[in-house]
Amino acid sequence: MLVTSVGKLRLEKPGMVASGIMDETGPSMVRMLKCGAGAVVTKSIGSEPNPGHPNPTFTELKCGYINAMGLPNPGIELFGAEMEIAAKSGNIIGSIYGASPEEFSRLAGKMEEYGAAAVELNLSCPHAAGYGMELGTDPAVVGSIVSAVKSSVSIPVWAKLTPNTHILKDLAIAVRDAGGDAVVAINTVKAMAISPQLGKPILSNKFGGLSGPAIRSIGVRAVFEIRAATDIPIVGVGGISDWKDAAQYIMAGACAFQVGSAIGTKGIDVFSAINTELERFMKDYGYGSISKMIGVAHE
Amino acid sequence: MSDTVRIVSIIDDSHDTKTFEFQWEEKTSPGQFIMVWVPGMEEIPMSLSKTARIKSITVKKIGKDTQKLHDLGLGAPIRIRGPYGKGFDLKKGKKMLIIGGGVGTAAVIPVVKETGADTIIGARTDKDLIMEEVAGKYAKNLWIATDDGSKGFHGNAVQLMREKVTESRYDLVLACGPEIMQYHLYKACVELGVDCQLSLERHMKCGAGVCGCCMMDDMRVCRDGPVFTKEQISKMKDFGVSTRDECGRRVKLG
Ligand SMILES: Cc1cc2nc3c(=O)[nH]c(=O)nc-3n(C[C@H](O)[C@H](O)[C@H](O)COP(=O)(O)OP(=O)(O)OC[C@H]3O[C@@H](n4cnc5c(N)ncnc54)[C@H](O)[C@@H]3O)c2cc1C
Ligand SMILES: Cc1cc2nc3c(=O)[nH]c(=O)nc-3n(C[C@H](O)[C@H](O)[C@H](O)COP(=O)(O)O)c2cc1C
Numbered sequence: 001m002l003v004t005s006v007g008k009l010r011l012e013k014p015g016m017v018a019s020g021i022m023d024e025t026g027p028s029m030v031r032m033l034k035c036g037a038g039a040v041v042t043k044s045i046g047s048e049p050n051p052g053h054p055n056p057t058f059t060e061l062k063c064g065y066i067n068a069m070g071l072p073n074p075g076i077e078l079f080g081a082e083m084e085i086a087a088k089s090g091n092i093i094g095s096i097y098g099a100s101p102e103e104f105s106r107l108a109g110k111m112e113e114y115g116a117a118a119v120e121l122n123l124s125c126p127h128a129a130g131y132g133m134e135l136g137t138d139p140a141v142v143g144s145i146v147s148a149v150k151s152s153v154s155i156p157v158w159a160k161l162t163p164n165t166h167i168l169k170d171l172a173i174a175v176r177d178a179g180g181d182a183v184v185a186i187n188t189v190k191a192m193a194i195s196p197q198l199g200k201p202i203l204s205n206k207f208g209g210l211s212g213p214a215i216r217s218i219g220v221r222a223v224f225e226i227r228a229a230t231d232i233p234i235v236g237v238g239g240i241s242d243w244k245d246a247a248q249y250i251m252a253g254a255c256a257f258q259v260g261s262a263i264g265t266k267g268i269d270v271f272s273a274i275n276t277e278l279e280r281f282m283k284d285y286g287y288g289s290i291s292k293m294i295g296v297a298h299e
Numbered sequence: 300m301s302d303t304v305r306i307v308s309i310i311d312d313s314h315d316t317k318t319f320e321f322q323w324e325e326k327t328s329p330g331q332f333i334m335v336w337v338p339g340m341e342e343i344p345m346s347l348s349k350t351a352r353i354k355s356i357t358v359k360k361i362g363k364d365t366q367k368l369h370d371l372g373l374g375a376p377i378r379i380r381g382p383y384g385k386g387f388d389l390k391k392g393k394k395m396l397i398i399g400g401g402v403g404t405a406a407v408i409p410v411v412k413e414t415g416a417d418t419i420i421g422a423r424t425d426k427d428l429i430m431e432e433v434a435g436k437y438a439k440n441l442w443i444a445t446d447d448g449s450k451g452f453h454g455n456a457v458q459l460m461r462e463k464v465t466e467s468r469y470d471l472v473l474a475c476g477p478e479i480m481q482y483h484l485y486k487a488c489v490e491l492g493v494d495c496q497l498s499l500e501r502h503m504k505c506g507a508g509v510c511g512c513c514m515m516d517d518m519r520v521c522r523d524g525p526v527f528t529k530e531q532i533s534k535m536k537d538f539g540v541s542t543r544d545e546c547g548r549r550v551k552l553g
């Protein structure tokens with residue numbers, strides 16, 4: 001009943017682990033697959049090892065988290081050892097970040113070699129100078145990266161978009177026109193937190209990305225907008241912590257969803273809880289399959 | 300979850316270790332930790348060395364951030380978040396032996412207070428010993444081990460533990476200290492057939508079980524630990540062998 005597909009990629013369960021949450025090592029990805037996730041998106045991996053920003057990189061807020069991890073990762077070469085452990089246990093989506101179409105293509109090629117079921121291009125991190133959102137808000141740049149990667153790998157290519165723009169639907173159209181297989185929306189919302197007692201920004205990077213319940217309605221709106229503009233498959237992410245949140249994204253037009261922050265707030269059992277309750281809801285309300293629910297809010 | 304507290308008292312525990320007390324209403328349990336930050340330093344994890352209404356952290360100066368904390372005076376505000384992690388599971392009716400090695404002693408002191416159980420404190424020399432007085436006040440028996448024999452048993456805490464466990468029966472060993480000490484302690488517990496719970500450390504960023512940088516095998520030290528059971532540790536290939544750096548690269552433990 002919960003089976004879905006993102007373009008050509010079939011998923012037994014519609015929920016995936018979002019990039020950056022318990023997905024930097026092979027054993028942690030295996031553990032998440034066993035917890036009821038249909039796939040795990042890896043931490044965004046770059047060409048070289050990166051320690052990320054210095055702490056403080058993270059804090060809880062009233063309605064979510066704010067983080068500026070700064071894309072810490074061991075680099076694509078060493079990440080092969082983690083993929084070797086994880087890829088044989090289920091669907092691993094390789095998230096990558098680079099500064100040019102060539103760099104993205106090389107990283108994507110490696111992920112394909114390592115057994116990734118798809119690649120997710122991080123065109124949306126709000127706190128890494130020269131990467132992520134800084135490239136991902138120009139439809140021409142997005143198009144050139146997607147088409148370069150498409151021509152160098154045969155696994156599906158997903159583009160993860162930022163909500164920090166007023167031209168989101170143009171970005172999604174650029175991804176589709178470049179042959180992209182899906183868009184993933186949304187990454188975190190660029191934000192800031194200041195300690196009144198200390199009179200200073202809390203994150204070492206000053207700015208970070210807001211995630212969790214605070215951004216759910218932004219994400220749902222983003223997915224709805226993209227769906228209205230193009231027919232490219234959409235993976236919804238942002239503030240999902242229960243079946244109602246997931247159903248909102250599906251009804252806005254997403255064919256699958258990702259969960260990040262709620263793995264922290266609710267625990268790793270969040271996937272099995274969503275699976276059970278979403279299935280119950282679908283039975284109660286006469287939705288025979290996920291595909292019957294996709295985009296119903298547009299009708 | 301996060302708070303800014305002021306330091307209400309500072310205790311000199313030894314030549315390189317200080318305890319900072321503050322008032323914090325949050326409910327915490329022995330073995331839990333917090334993330335600590337003031338501007339100008341990196342945020343770092345610290346175990347709670349007092350867990351009642353007055354809480355404290357006990358900081359050993361080993362680098363630039365712990366130095367920064369040592370520079371703080373009375374009344375200074377510090378940002379803390381937590382409490383994080385799973386602490387010690389204090390089983391009623393079990394005969395417990397508590398072991399603290401080096402600054403790891405700070406993390407087990409709340410357990411000594413709560414249980415009054417027999418306790419071993421280990422340190423390199425008598426100058427490095429901390430919290431002997433408070434442990435002596437609450438523990439039924441307190442034994443000291445120093446590597447150079449300058450006080451108490453001449454040898455390390457694990458050697459002393461082997462003696463004590465052979466002399467009289469214990470059901471459960473609770474410990475915190477350097478990983479190399481705990482590695483040998485774990486081996487000793489397996490050999491002697493004693494259950495144990497050990498408090499472990501890995502590099503931490505979020506502290507909240509989100510970022511995945513503190514993994515030991517498939518366990519998050521910040522959330523599934525820092526205190527792990529003997530059963531959990533028996534499945535860890537990383538324990539005593541390798542850690543991860545800030546990039547997530549596997550590094551051999553020295
Ligand atoms: C759960 C937990 C509880 C701890 N409790 C205490 C305590 O009660 N008292 C105490 O003195 N120390 C404690 N530590 C260790 C303490 O966090 C480090 O000593 C401190 O971070 C060193 O920072 P530095 O800048 O002074 O030294 P640096 O020179 O920067 O680092 C020295 C070493 O400290 C460790 N370290 C540095 N940053 C981190 C980090 N973000 N996370 C984990 N380890 C790090 C590394 O092993 C590093 O090699 C604890 C660590 C953990 C993980
Ligand atoms: C600690 C943390 C690290 C993240 N790291 C990445 C990353 O490396 N790459 C990426 O594309 N998104 C990253 N994200 C964004 C998430 O994948 C997700 O898009 C966002 O958090 C919104 O979903 P949520 O509200 O379910 O957390 C990170 C989020 C958090 C909280």
Ligand code: FES
Binds near residue numbers: 509
């Ligand atoms: S420090 Fe982030 S998961 Fe443990």
